[in-house]
Amino acid sequence: MVRRRVVEAIGLPDPSYFIFYDDVDFALRARRAGWRIWAVRDAVLVRQLDFDQQHDLAGWKGYYMYRNLFTVHLRYGENALVRAKPWLITAGVVALSPIRGGRAESRNVRKALKDARAQARVQAR
Secondary structure, three states, X not given: OOOHHHHHHHOOOOHHHOOOOHHHHHHHHHHHOOOOOXXXXXXXXXXOOOOOHHHOOOOHHHHHHHHHHHHHHHHHOXXXXXXXXXXXXXXXXXXXXXXXXXXXXXXXXXXXXXXXXXXXXXXXX
């Protein structure tokens, strides 16, 4: 639930995120604009479809997970270490790709970093 005044102040969630991290981007923009974020600690999410996100990093969803995570770090990272995290993750994934079983995740993470750099330069309203 979001107050109308928040949307009027910061805009809607950024559709360029597509599937992951749009909520994180929205929350960070709201906090930067001075709004408080409330969490319902005991809320329960029941998935209708099974999906194990951490095991699909070589697929199309993995690309978006990496790209959007990197965009958030590059856009909102408040220190050099946070902004360097996408490069560190990319280097680790590429280095481990022969052991982890393939080039698809390595290709995904490299493309995600390239695309995130461009996406991070475009600020959401």
